[in-house]
Amino acid sequence: MTQPSPPVDGRPRLSTLAVHAGEDRQKPGHALTDPIFCAATYSFANTQAVIDYIEQKQARDEYGRYGNPDERVAERKLAALEGGEAAVLFATGMAAIVGLLMAKLNAGDEVVFFDECYHRSREFCVKHLSRFGVVTHQVKACDYAALRRAITPRTRLLISESPTNPHLSVVDLEEFVRVGREAGVETLIDATLGTPYNVRPLAAGVDYVLHSATKYLAGHNDLLAGVIIGAAEKLEPVRRLRGIMGSINSPHNVYLLLRGLKTFELRMERHNANGLAVARFLAEHPRIEKVYYPGLPSHPYYEVARRTMRGFGGLVTFLLKDADWRRTARLVDAVRLPRIAPSLGGVESLIEQPLVMSYYECTPEERRQYGIPDNMVRLSCGIENAEDLIADLQQALEQV
Numbered sequence: 381m382t383q384p385s386p387p388v389d390g391r392p393r394l395s396t397l398a399v400h401a402g403e404d405r406q407k408p409g410h411a412l413t414d415p416i417f418c419a420a421t422y423s424f425a426n427t428q429a430v431i432d433y434i435e436q437k438q439a440r441d442e443y444g445r446y447g448n449p450d451e452r453v454a455e456r457k458l459a460a461l462e463g464g465e466a467a468v469l470f471a472t473g474m475a476a477i478v479g480l481l482m483a484k485l486n487a488g489d490e491v492v493f494f495d496e497c498y499h500r501s502r503e504f505c506v507k508h509l510s511r512f513g514v515v516t517h518q519v520k521a522c523d524y525a526a527l528r529r530a531i532t533p534r535t536r537l538l539i540s541e542s543p544t545n546p547h548l549s550v551v552d553l554e555e556f557v558r559v560g561r562e563a564g565v566e567t568l569i570d571a572t573l574g575t576p577y578n579v580r581p582l583a584a585g586v587d588y589v590l591h592s593a594t595k596y597l598a599g600h601n602d603l604l605a606g607v608i609i610g611a612a613e614k615l616e617p618v619r620r621l622r623g624i625m626g627s628i629n630s631p632h633n634v635y636l637l638l639r640g641l642k643t644f645e646l647r648m649e650r651h652n653a654n655g656l657a658v659a660r661f662l663a664e665h666p667r668i669e670k671v672y673y674p675g676l677p678s679h680p681y682y683e684v685a686r687r688t689m690r691g692f693g694g695l696v697t698f699l700l701k702d703a704d705w706r707r708t709a710r711l712v713d714a715v716r717l718p719r720i721a722p723s724l725g726g727v728e729s730l731i732e733q734p735l736v737m738s739y740y741e742c743t744p745e746e747r748r749q750y751g752i753p754d755n756m757v758r759l760s761c762g763i764e765n766a767e768d769l770i771a772d773l774q775q776a777l778e779q780v
Contacts, residue, residue, distance in 0.1 A: 402456030473592025487513030595725030
């Protein structure tokens, strides 16, 4: 694994940023934490104050759909964690990517996805943006030659996750950026699984970074949020469109996000350690056919991950040997610590069978196309004791 990035010109490290970045030293009411502003609208002292706000573009709030004081704190903190100029916070991760795409694309434009990107993101483009004349191309994940061939003069955006979900393929960010810059096309990386702790897309030259803040950033499975991070000028149209669409977060959710971010680095250290320990255990178990985890030398993108990632995260995907979907379901049912649930990145370990949880309504042919076999299990390791998680998996595997 690569070593933590050193401070730049005395810039604080990640854990310090998670606690303090974006916050005023003295807060309203002399509170240590930022108060929750439950206001739909904000008043002005007089007419001149309204004019000053408009003409001088003052950093204050007017109406809740356009912003909230806590939202600005969260955006500054998230931008600092990612090393970006600005961030735009949304109600969910999907709202964030939809907001970016709607702000950036026009009829006749084209986008190119790696085919392991989050299926709902691709679905939005294929089924919905297509109705407005936007064309979507999908190429094999991490195939940069195919990515180049898919670019046309109308291409406006290259999109990928890194690592991808659930296969955990790792994008060579520098090559991804190189392809985009050669063609004059902007790039977007969904780094939800990587987090600012493990991967730094902006430092590699990526234009936009997307996070479902619901996952590792908030970290407690108790809120929904999404964020786009990048250059302030490029994000201004996204921010303006968000104010029109109204895809904002609630004051209480922003408070929970700020609270969750305080322990971000501490949690990621445990997620990384647990994920690696569990992946190594599963890789040696006779009942396991295959493990997808970029921290294992057997993973096809292990060398890329070692070069570009600080840690490998808490998500582990594996295949149960000689199992149909029912036997695989028995394994999922037999664990005692992980809860059966979608999502990932929280303090509680979660487990799911992708065939049942996300792809149940797909045909067998569609599941093969997506790379979702019947015997696949996705485990999101939380922050429990790694030995307890491994012991639980051991007893569950003995039952199938």
